[in-house]
Amino acid sequence: xxxxxxxxxxxxxxxxxxxxxxxxxxxxxxxxxxxxxxxxxxxxxxxxxxxxxxxxxxxxxxxxxxxxxxxxxxxxxxxxxxxxxxxxxxxxxxxxxxxxxxxxxxxxxxxxxxxxxxxxxxxxxxxxxxxxxxxxxxxxxxxxxxxxxxxxxxxxxxxxxxxxxxxxxxxxxxxxxxxxxxxxxxxxxxxxxxxxxxxxxxxxxxxxxxxxxxxxxxxxxxxxxxxxxxxxxxxxxxxxxxxxxxxxxxxxxxxxxxxxxxxxxxxxxxxxxxxxxxxxxxxxxxxxxxxxxxxxxxxxxxxxxxxxxxxxxxxxxxxxxxxxxxxxxxxxxxxxxxxxxxxxxxxxxxxxxxxxxxxxxxxxxxxxxxxxxxxxxxxxxxxxxxxxxxxxxxxxxxxxxxxxxxxxxxxxxxxxxxxxxxxxxxxxxxxxxxxx
Amino acid sequence: xxxxxxxxxxxxxxxxxxxxxxxxxxxxxxxxxxxxxxxxxxxxxxxxxxxxxxxxxxxxxxxxxxxxxxxxxx
Numbered sequence: 001x002x003x004x005x006x007x008x009x010x011x012x013x014x015x016x017x018x019x020x021x022x023x024x025x026x027x028x029x030x031x032x033x034x035x036x037x038x039x040x041x042x043x044x045x046x047x048x049x050x051x052x053x054x055x056x057x058x059x060x061x062x063x064x065x066x067x068x069x070x071x072x073x074x075x076x077x078x079x080x081x082x083x084x085x086x087x088x089x090x091x092x093x094x095x096x097x098x099x100x101x102x103x104x105x106x107x108x109x110x111x112x113x114x115x116x117x118x119x120x121x122x123x124x125x126x127x128x129x130x131x132x133x134x135x136x137x138x139x140x141x142x143x144x145x146x147x148x149x150x151x152x153x154x155x156x157x158x159x160x161x162x163x164x165x166x167x168x169x170x171x172x173x174x175x176x177x178x179x180x181x182x183x184x185x186x187x188x189x190x191x192x193x194x195x196x197x198x199x200x201x202x203x204x205x206x207x208x209x210x211x212x213x214x215x216x217x218x219x220x221x222x223x224x225x226x227x228x229x230x231x232x233x234x235x236x237x238x239x240x241x242x243x244x245x246x247x248x249x250x251x252x253x254x255x256x257x258x259x260x261x262x263x264x265x266x267x268x269x270x271x272x273x274x275x276x277x278x279x280x281x282x283x284x285x286x287x288x289x290x291x292x293x294x295x296x297x298x299x300x301x302x303x304x305x306x307x308x309x310x311x312x313x314x315x316x317x318x319x320x321x322x323x324x325x326x327x328x329x330x331x332x333x334x335x336x337x338x339x340x341x342x343x344x345x346x347x348x349x350x351x352x353x354x355x356x357x358x359x360x361x362x363x364x365x366x367x368x369x370x371x372x373x374x375x376x377x378x379x380x381x382x383x384x385x386x387x388x389x390x391x392x393x394x395x396x397x398x399x400x401x402x403x404x405x406x407x408x409x410x411x412x413x414x415x416x417x418x419x420x421x422x423x424x425x426x427x428x429x430x431x432x433x434x435x436x
Numbered sequence: 437x438x439x440x441x442x443x444x445x446x447x448x449x450x451x452x453x454x455x456x457x458x459x460x461x462x463x464x465x466x467x468x469x470x471x472x473x474x475x476x477x478x479x480x481x482x483x484x485x486x487x488x489x490x491x492x493x494x495x496x497x498x499x500x501x502x503x504x505x506x507x508x509x510x
Contacts, residue, residue, distance in 0.1 A: 176464055176465050177465035177468075178460075178463055178464055178465045178467070178468050178488070179468075179488060179489070179490065180465075180468075180485035180486075180488050181485065181486060181488065181489065184485070201465065201466050201469070202465065204469070205465065205466075205468075205469035205485075206485070208469070208473060209469065209472055209473070209483065209484050209485045209488070210484055210485035210486075213484075213485065213486075346466070376473070377466060377469050377470060377473065378466060396450045397446065397450040397451075399450075400450040400451045401450075401451065404451055409451075412451060414448075414449075414450075416450065
């Protein structure tokens with residue numbers, strides 16, 4: 001079986017001078033990338049099968065490191081760049097005690113219902129299946145330049161490296177959308193076809209702040225994939241209006257399932273909640289209770305070091321998701337709500353209990369609940385409802401900074417409100433349904 | 437106006453230190469969008485992506501200067 005690094009070697013031979021990656025002022029051809037990966041791999045002095053943590057950065061160096069770890073026979077575990085050092089060290093210690101099955105390429109961290117980080121094992125086979133799904137489902141091509149603006153430790157962005165390297169296309173990396181001018185600079189890159197991946201907040205910011213400018217690239221933007229969280233219908237319609245010829249995809253994907261299905265909503269119907277037909281390597285089955293379950297080569301291999309947890313999700317070559325869904329008469333997947341308490345913000349899963357546990361240790365907080373609340377830009381955001389000790393007043397900045405020291409940044413609520421009490425059920429548990 | 441803008445933005449973005457001399461480097465894309473959209477709404481000015489430059493968002497003072505410039509252009 002060919003792995004991603006084999007495709008890199010092939011493309012270095014076939015298209016040595018073709019630009020593989022652009023990042024700021026730096027470019028790297030396929031021959032150079034291959035050389036850098038091989039040199040770095042030779043310097044990695046770790047036993048085969050070791051899981052190596054990488055602090056993710058939006059750089060060519062990160063891609064080199066990621067592929068070099070694979071080439072050295074090790075497993076890459078990219079972590080968010082601002083992961084607290086304590087957590088980074090703790091994971092490093094834990095990972096050194098695990099052995100991984102043969103064929104594992106990556107361990108990607110995601111959050112579970114309890115808030116405990118779970119290391120999702122992704123195989124080399126899965127990487128290639130994801131690549132082939134994206135090529136067939138969305139039309140990645142050799143002459144495409146794909147702009148990555150999201151964090152490369154997240155499956156939404158990381159997975160786009162796969163088809164680009166397989167096809168010998170070009171990756172254009174930018175460090176987020178904070179400076180939108182850099183995104184437009186990327187769109188000015190001399191080529192015929194470009195594509196990118198957006199979370200809903202990106203779409204909202206571009207349509208609100210740069211609609212005309214975005215529309216001026218309508219002929220050049222081949223496709224845009226939207227994922228991470230449901231896109232508001234108004235934003236879907238606005239993107240269709242601004243980019244009438246561009247394929248605009250909503251995709252069903254997760255770290256556990258890989259890339260499963262996709263729907264081009266710029267089809268004149270613009271169906272809300274539709275995630276399209278499954279891609280070649282994937283199958284979707286809806287369980288009798290309405291749960292989305294997935295099969296195929298894009299599935300994870302399990303959670304590292306946790307066979308019990310794995311068995312709750314992955315059984316009989318099927319990953320059972322917590323999303324509810326249905327399949328229509330055209331064979332297209334439609335997503336409904338969730339079966340658990342996990343809140344998805346900006347493409348990340350957050351367990352409210354983890355936020356509440358951290359907040360409860362803040363001096364003066366008597367009780368709290370973390371909920372999902374509407375947000376004008378992101379669609380939804382975490383909100384912490386706080387009951388303070390008598391006579392104390394909530395200082396949301398202090399609470400936010402306190403949480404930032406203890407949690408990954410995406411788990412820190414944006415919205416805060418002091419309340420008299422939080423709703424609980426008759427047996428004293430937080431009544432989450434009350435706040436939905 | 438500076439304190440008014442500070443109150444508005446600190447309420448929306450509690451994690452951001454608006455006293456920083458390197459404010460832009462602390463912001464993410466969502467923060468930038470929140471700043472531009474909330475200021476555009478509050479002062480009735482047009483702010484676009486092209487305004488989201490490191491220079492305009494370097495400090496709270498530079499944000500105030502951007503708003504004042506936009507108000508004078510109205």
